[in-house]
Amino acid sequence: MKNSAKNLNPNIIKAFASQLKGKVISPTDAIYDETRSVYNGMIDKRPGLFAMCENAEDVIASVNFGRENNLLIAIRGGGHNGAGLGLCNDGLVIDLSSIKSVEVNTSNNTVKVGGGNIWNEVDAATHKFGLAIPSGMVSTTGVGGLTLGGGVGYLTRKHGLTIDNLLEAEMVLADGSFVTVNKNENTDLFWAIRGGGGNFGVVTSFTFQAHPIKTVIGGPTLWPIERVEEIMDWYHSFIHNAPEDLNGFIATMVIPESPFPAELHNKKFCGIVWCYTGDPEEFTELFKPVLDLNPVFAHVGEMPYPSLQSMFDGLLPPGLQWYWRADFFNELGSKVRAQHLKFGSTIPTPLSQMHLYPLSGAASRLGSTDTPWAYRDAKYAGVYIGVDPNPKNAATITNWCKSYYEALHPYSAGGAYSNFMMEEGQDRVKASYKHNYDRLVKIKNTYDPNNIFRVNQNIKP
Structure with missing residues (x-):
């Protein structure tokens, strides 16, 4: 049974706060409600304390404080x-947003990133040197969460998942110790964090391999639903036989009122958002089969890579209601496609959508046990x-998602990308790690036998 922060002696909290370079925020502080807000406006949790960490020493003190006070x-x-x-x-939230x-490092194109960074900060820095790290699709996403869960994005076919480009991490473990993990040090932990989520410790820094990418050819094409x-x-x-320089996720969506042309507004479409990293002179011929399908809208052109990464940020600001x-x-057989037509034709709100991210190319070349990504x-x-944006529509969007999922799950491979999961129970977690789950449990038993780090897609010891 976990203790409530409300039951702690105020002097204990005061002593803890004095150890930190950052602040401790409690429910009586004026900024508490602002502090507890997260990207998904549907989430309404009330932590007992926030430890706003500014460095690894703060994280160590916070982990020790949380463990010692149960x-x-x-x-x-x-x-x-x-x-x-x-x-x-x-309980206690260990907040990394100031780290x-x-x-x-341009000598080897590696990038060391703080545990609290978000991807647009990383993209801005690497872009100056003509480099990019494979990440996701929305640039306001945190580096830590996306990386620890796997990292699917525009560069997946060309350069793999984000975890495939992770070279090293620095972590605080459940006992408060600070370790470096890479292919030579703490190799079991290094394996586990490349897809196993935050089950094994608090990562305070990541070191990635970056790739020479400055501009891409990208953007959406649309067809009536x-x-x-x-x-x-x-x-x-087409996509799985295309050169790995070409990626594009397919979607069912409603076109919002901005920034698209007025004749498309509030209509339902099948869309593909493209990203091409190869020779621009070869793009026209490669893309000809797409245009031969007569899209009603095609806005595909050369742009800085960070512009593609942040293309949808404005449509999806923090605080919206989300359900995933x-x-x-x-496969996308006839029965699968029929369900996408059915649910794509009944999208309940303008921002609700379905995406399929292709995983062929570089991401498929690693073995199913090389990382926890099974x-x-x-x-x-x-x-x-x-x-x-409206909380009154929370049930509507949730029911649509659940129904969409229930209709298509029988045709699925069984598990899911952990970063796209809600709290769905232990069987779902096991299905998503498949044959790698038992190895993750063994590592969990070694480094966190008391399940200190359990607020996640949990690997139970």
């Missing part, structure tokens, strides 16, 4: 987790996303 501990980086797993009720730095079955059938063959469900898929052979990471 508090539930949550770790918050960018605060983007759909299930709100960066917060907990009554920020981006150090670019009535054509989704045809477009998906074509896309499945997800699955891996190997679905290296899957063709897609799929996600159904209910989004709306």
Whole structure:
């Protein structure tokens, strides 16, 4: 039974606060409600204390304080987790948002990033040197959460998942010790954090391999939702046989009122958002089959890579209502396509959508046990996303997502990308790690046998 922070002697909290360079925030502080807000406005948790850490020493003190006082501990980086797993009720939130730095080493194209950074800060720094690190699709996402869960994004086919580009991390463990993990040091932990989430410690820095990418050719193409079955059938063959320089996720969506042309507003579409990193002179020929399908809208051109990464940030600001469900898929057969037509035609709110991210190319070349990411052979990471600014629509978007998921789950590969999961129970966690789950449990038993780090997609000791 975990203790509530409300039961702690104020002198104990005061002594803890005196150890930190950062602040301790409690429910009586004026900034408490602002501090407890996260990206998903549907999350309404009330932590007992926030430790606003500014360095690794603060994290060590916070982990020790939480453990010694038997508090539930949550770790918050960018605060983007759909299930709100960066917060907990009554316990201690170790907040990393002030642990920020981006150090670019141009001699070997490596980048050391603080545990509290978000991706647009990293993109801005690396872009100056003509470099990029594979990450996600929304640049306000935290580096830590996205990386520890895997990292699917625009560069997945060319350069793999984010975890495939992780070279080293510095971590605070459950006993308060500080360790470096890489291919030569603490190799079991290094394996575990590349997809195993925040189960094994608090990562205060990441070192990544970056790649020479400054500009890309990217943007969306759209077809009426009535054509989704045809477009998906074509896309499945096209994308997995395309050069790895070409990526594009396919979606069902409603076009919002900005920044698209007025004739598209509030209509439902099948869309593909493209990213090409190869020779621009070869793009026209490569892209010809796409244009031969006569999209009603095609806004694809050369742009800085960070511009593509941040293209949808403005449409998806913090504080919206979110509900997610997800699955891996190997095929887009006729029954699957029919369900996408059905649910794509009944999208309940303008920001709700479905995405299928292709996983072929570089991401598929690693073995299924090389990292905890067990679905290296899957063709897609799929996600159904209910989004709306109005809390009154929370049930509507949730029910649409759940129904979409229930209709398609029988055709799935079984598990899901952990960063796209809500709190769905232990069986779902096991399904998502598949044959790697037992190895993760063994490592958990070694480094966190008391499950100090449990507010996550939990690997139970």
